[in-house]
Amino acid sequence: MNLKDVHSVYFVGIGGIGMSAIARYFLHSGLQVAGYDKTPSELTKTLAAEGAQVHYDDDVRQIPDACLDASTCLVVYTPAIPAEHTELTYFRQHGFTIQKRAQVLGLLTQSMRGLCVAGTHGKTTTSSMAAHLLHQSHVDCNAFLGGITKNYGTNYIFSTQSPFVVIEADEFDRSFHWLTPFASVITATDADHLDIYGTEEAYLESFRHYSSLIQSGGYLILHTGLAMKPDVQEGVTVFTYSQDTGDFHARNIRIGNGEICFDLVSPLGDITDITLGVPVLVNIENGIAAMALAQIAGATAEEIRRGMQSFKGVDRRFDIHLKTDEVVYVSDYAHHPEEIRQSLASLKQLYAGRRLKVIFQPHLYTRTRDFYRQFADALSLADDVTLTEIYPAREKPIPGVSSELIYDNLRPGVKREICRSEEVCDIVRRGGFDVLVTLGAGDIEKYADDITQILKNRT
Numbered sequence: 203m204n205l206k207d208v209h210s211v212y213f214v215g216i217g218g219i220g221m222s223a224i225a226r227y228f229l230h231s232g233l234q235v236a237g238y239d240k241t242p243s244e245l246t247k248t249l250a251a252e253g254a255q256v257h258y259d260d261d262v263r264q265i266p267d268a269c270l271d272a273s274t275c276l277v278v279y280t281p282a283i284p285a286e287h288t289e290l291t292y293f294r295q296h297g298f299t300i301q302k303r304a305q306v307l308g309l310l311t312q313s314m315r316g317l318c319v320a321g322t323h324g325k326t327t328t329s330s331m332a333a334h335l336l337h338q339s340h341v342d343c344n345a346f347l348g349g350i351t352k353n354y355g356t357n358y359i360f361s362t363q364s365p366f367v368v369i370e371a372d373e374f375d376r377s378f379h380w381l382t383p384f385a386s387v388i389t390a391t392d393a394d395h396l397d398i399y400g401t402e403e404a405y406l407e408s409f410r411h412y413s414s415l416i417q418s419g420g421y422l423i424l425h426t427g428l429a430m431k432p433d434v435q436e437g438v439t440v441f442t443y444s445q446d447t448g449d450f451h452a453r454n455i456r457i458g459n460g461e462i463c464f465d466l467v468s469p470l471g472d473i474t475d476i477t478l479g480v481p482v483l484v485n486i487e488n489g490i491a492a493m494a495l496a497q498i499a500g501a502t503a504e505e506i507r508r509g510m511q512s513f514k515g516v517d518r519r520f521d522i523h524l525k526t527d528e529v530v531y532v533s534d535y536a537h538h539p540e541e542i543r544q545s546l547a548s549l550k551q552l553y554a555g556r557r558l559k560v561i562f563q564p565h566l567y568t569r570t571r572d573f574y575r576q577f578a579d580a581l582s583l584a585d586d587v588t589l590t591e592i593y594p595a596r597e598k599p600i601p602g603v604s605s606e607l608i609y610d611n612l613r614p615g616v617k618r619e620i621c622r623s624e625e626v627c628d629i630v631r632r633g634g635f636d637v638l639v640t641l642g643a644g645d646i647e648k649y650a651d652d653i654t655q656i657l658k659n660r661t
Contacts (some may be wrong), residue, residue: 203299205309208276212269214290215280216256217246219357220303220372223346224278226358227310229253234268238289261286272298278306281375282596307346308380311367314344317495320371320378320412321389321425322542324488328389330516331485331492333359333368338512339496343368349535352514359530366499371412373405374398378412383442384423387412387443387491391430392540397568397597406430412591423450423494425487436457441469443494445487450494452486466490470497473506479513482520483548518647520545523654528661530556530637533539533650537565537643539576548581549637559586559635561626562608563642565593567600570607578611584639586617591646627652633660 212229213221222245228235229252236255239246250256257264269275277293283397293300301309317336319329326349333345334353342364347357359368369387371378371386374395391409393402409430416422418437426444434440442448445455452464462481466473473493478485489510496506515521524531530553536545542562549558560581563568570577570592581587589605605620612618621629626649630638640646640653 203276205276207274208233209271209274210236210266210268211278212235212254212265212293213278213501214287214293215239216249216254217241217243218280218282218303219245219344219348219350220247220307220370221278222249223358224303224306225249225254225640226252226356227346227360230358230360234266235378236266236269239263250613254658255465256318262289262292265289265292271298275299276301276306280305281377284596301376302380304375304377304380307369307377308382310346311369312382314367315365315384316367316369316381316386317343317499318369318371318378318383318386319389319495320373320386320409322373322392323536323538323544324389324395324484324491325370325372326535327485327519328488328491328518329370329385330366331488331510334513335365335492335496335501335506335509336366336368337361337497338509339408341366341496341499341501341505343499347516348371349516349519351516353512366595368495369572369654371494373408373412376408379408379415381415383416383420385423385495386413386416387423387425387495388428388432389425389487390540391428391493392538393572394538394569396572397566400579402429421498423491425491441494443487443490445490450490450511452490455486457481462486466493468497470495471495471503473503476507477499477511479511480515480520481552483551484520484544484633520548521650523650524657526661528636529657531654531657532637532639533647534639534641535643536641537569539573539580542577542641543580543583545639545641546580549639550583553637556636557586557634558584558637558639559588560584561588561629561646562637563590563593563623563638563640563644563646563655564605564608565643566595566602567592571600571606572605574607575611579613581608582613584616586635587612587619588626589618589620590626590642590646591620592625593642593646595644623649627656630656 218237343357443450
């Protein structure tokens with residue numbers, strides 16, 4: 203199906219963060235947009251307010267008439283949807299063009315210059331930061347992001363003028379293999395999604411293949427020290443970056459009074475006196491990668507300096523809900539051991555000497571099975587750890603796999619407990635901490651407002 207022939211688009215799993223960004227693109231383009239999702243959310247409510255028809259029952263009778271013509275309706279689905287889904291089965295049996303989210307993203311971006319961010323962690327913040335740097339500059343951009351940016355309140359940025367599109371390149375299900383980037387950052391290649399890849403070697407090979415998709419004449423910006431070996435086409439320029447070393451790195455880092463400032467050393471031109479809008483240590487490296495993409499796209503030093511200071515962050519990415527002299531509360535999407543380690547290390551440095559409590563909701567049985575020792579080691583940076591039950595997402599339970607695997611491997615001396623997720627607010631009321639962080643990619647975020655109010659009442 204040629205996209206020019208598409209009159210309507212139906213999304214099976216429209217409420218996903220990546221799916222909803224594409225739905226917004228088609229809404230902006232004037233097409234009829236509809237879809238199914240399992241449960242209502244802020245995203246689905248917002249999409250409905252923007253003109254999408256959304257329902258929550260797996261029921262073919264609720265598919266709008268505009269989406270029942272196989273010759274003009276494109277069906278987009280997420281791999282998280284089970285194969286036996288009734289609506290998806292109907293579309294398959296009736297000759298509809300059905301594509302994964304990543305395939306559609308690849309199609310949409312073939313006519314634009316893709317600035318992509320791949321990697322086990324840091325994708326959402328780095329890509330959102332790059333999108334903000336460009337959108338507020340003379341360059342501008344389109345963007346498909348994996349989180350809701352606080353600057354714009356959306357995961358999609360639209361431009362009629364710019365040839366650039368910023369994309370969060372997701373390695374899950376090898377989705378990023380549909381992309382043909384002009385320039386790409388690879389932030390990290392710590393093994394993940396072993397339910398898909400099987401081995402760390404296969405995971406690294408997937409990133410190697412992704413690097414080969416960068417267009418000739420383009421750029422790869424690779425974090426120093428990664429285990430993967432890139433395989434780029436002739437004519438692709440490879441740069442390296444990190445906080446302290448590489449072609450792009452920071453110099454003269456200043457931390458104090460709640461601020462982080464530094465100078466960027468860059469082969470495309472140094473930039474002095476950069477102030478992070480979200481002053482978290484990991485954002486030094488995220489910012490370096492984002493600024494590299496912005497420089498490649500042509501943003502000026504002053505535009506980049508201004509954009510870095512005005513970047514407000516992304517929902518659920520080191521999201522500071524409350525900060526008083528008595529207590530600090532942060533929520534973070536961190537769901538991989540290395541992400542957790544970075545998040546807790548930042549909190550320990552920012553709030554040295556204060557008692558740190560973590561409430562962690564493990565995400566996926568397979569990830570818990572594969573990395574429970576690493577999770578325990580990272581979580582042991584905190585003084586006090588509470589674990590909820592595992593959030594299953596798309597998975598069925600695995601015998602013998604539970605939060606107790608992490609609990610039993612926490613270091614001696616760490617206070618610990620396991621609770622049901624609905625008990626989280628009661629545990630917060632008990633207190634006993636100065637800094638609280640809730641971690642996980644599941645539904646633990648739904649308690650964030652209640653937790654914030656409990657802590658406000660406490661202070």
